[in-house]
Amino acid sequence: MGTVHAKEPEINNMNDQHSSHDNMSEDHHRNHHVFHGDIKVKVEKVHIEGLGRTKDDMVTKHVNQLFKAQTFKDVILKSGVVKQELEELGVFQGVGVFIDTSKGPEARPDGLDVTVIVKETRRITGNAHTSVGNNEGSLVLGVKCPNLFGRAENLAAEYSRGTKHSIGFNTTFTKPLRGNQQKRFTVSAFRTSGDFPSSSYKETDNGVLLDLVLPSFLGEHSFKWEGNWRDISCLTRTASFAVREMSGHSVKSSVKHLYTRDTRNERIYPTQGYLLQLSQELAGFKALGGDVQFLKGEAELQMNRKFFSDCVLSCSLQAGLMKPLNYTETRINDRFFIGGPTSVRGFNFRGLGPHTDGDSVGGEAYWATGLHLYTPLPFMPGRGGLGDLIRTHVFLNAGNLCNLNLEEQNIHQHLEQLRENFRWSYGAGIILRLGRIARFELNYVIPKTAQPMDSVNAGLQFGVGLSFL
Structure with missing residues (x-):
């Protein structure tokens, strides 16, 4: 499979440092042919070079679109599309496109040959990096076998150790459907353990996860099944009786649907667009098995709009409800937990809502909202450099976490219970972007309302994480 020939045009990637436009112009001048963008041409052959373990059909179905080009401009544009699509497969280190006039006695005067040159990734790669979770950093060691069977399959194993005594190990196999990375099936086996000091327990999970991701014209759907054997143990001798009562082993078998629609121009500092995420989870119902039985639903909405002088107004709303079964x-x-520097600010992590003897025990219903005004630093207007990494913001947060009696109360009583005794806070701070996936916040927060059971954190508060309210 080193070289594949197709009956018409060809695309070639000679050097990652040269664009397809440069290669095209050099080749045509070398052969004393100059093609204008609107001139009629015909792609006669496409050559694919550099394939080893990658199956031929993985590449040919992308390059076949070159044969539909009718003008030289179309060939250039479609060459760029082919190059991008092949790079997104994740199986090549480099992809190059080379365009030349047709050769041979039967070559047409307007004929073109396109050569695609690819360089495959190594069979086994290793990495060591740090990752950021919500208010926790981790060291991650991993090994990966990309393009395992020649159709963009990926086998990976990772070990992580966090700053808060969390440990994780997982092995994941991902299979794109028909070579489309947006349609993929994933099987994962994992073992994780972590401490939750605010609730005085430690949890160890061992499980298997199946995930099918399918795109739609309005977003992305994820269908999951999780089988998980969990073990909860008390962290200290002073753990509350409620935590001790829920300690021990449990088996959760659940199905979950997650719908995501994300039109934001970026995740950390979006200036326009919105995020809509809806999830539903059913655990332990009939054939699913397990001794954990509940129905849970969550929703998240974030909207962003840019005003004058790079100022951005952002509004977020999150809500969740769960009901035990049988x-x-x-x-x-x-259960749900809210509060902390990545949630309702002005409270400690898991600090808002029901507590028993000082331990946060969570709730079955919640809502939380945040209103932010993001502005650039006065002396760094965000026109490149450090100004693009740092923002200031003023914010208003509000939320509530409680338990509802779904059997006896009606919808009006539920809404009243969620509304009464809600907490809110306001403040200002500085945000530092950490790459394109996480951010660091240093805020001064003033909680305006709180309940005696809440764990309040007024004044300076800092947090680091992937998602923020």
């Missing part, structure tokens, strides 16, 4: 009780590791 007269069971929800467990502490399945």
Whole structure:
């Protein structure tokens, strides 16, 4: 499979440092042919070079669109599209496109040959890097086998150790459907453990996850099944009786649907667009098995709009509701928690909502909202350099976490319970972007309302994470 020939045009990638436009102009001048953008041409042959373990059809179905080009401009544009599509497969280190006039006695005067040259990734790669979670950093060691069977399959194993005594190990196999990375099936086996000091328990999970991702014209759908054996143990001798009562082993078998629609121009400092995310999870119902039984739904909406002088107004809303099934009780590791520097600011991590003897025990219903005005630094207007990494913001947060009696109360009573005794806070701070996936916040927060059971954190508060309210 070193070289594949197709009956018409060809695209070639000689050097990653040269664009397809440069290669085209050099080749045509070398052969004393000059093509204008609107001149009629015909791609006669496409040559693909550099294939080893990659299956031929993985590449040919992308390059076949070159044969539909009718003008020289079309060939240039479609060459760029082919190059981008092949790079997005994740199986090549480099992709080059080379265009030349047709050769041979039967070559047409307006004929073109396109050569695509690819360089495959190594069979096994290793990496060591740091990752950021919500208020926790981790060291991650991993090994990966890309393009395992020649159709962009990926086998990876990772070990991570976090700054808050969390440890994780997972092995993941990902299979794109028909070579489309947006349609993929994933099988993952994992083992994780972590401490939750605010709730005085430690959790260890061992499980398997199946995930099918399918795109749609309005977003992305993810269908998951998770089988998880969980073990909860008390962190200290002073753990509350409620936490001790829920300690021990449990088995969760659940199906989950996640819908995501994201039109934001970027994740950390979006200036326009919105994020809509809806999830539903059913655990332990009939054939699913397991001794954990509940129905859970969550929703998240974030909207962003840019005003004058790079100022951006952002509004976020999150809400969730869960209901135990078959007269069971929800467990502490399945409930909702809010509060902290990445959630409702002015409270400690998991500090808002029901507590028992100082331990946060979570709730079955919540809502939280945030209103932010982001502005650039006065002396760094955000026109490149450090000014693009740092923002200031003023914000208003509000939310509530409680338990609802879904069997006896009506919808009006539920809404009233969620509305009464809600907490809110306001403040200002500085944000530092960490790459394109995380950010660091240093804020001064003033909580305006709180309940006696809440764990309040007024004044300076800092946080680092992937997602923020």
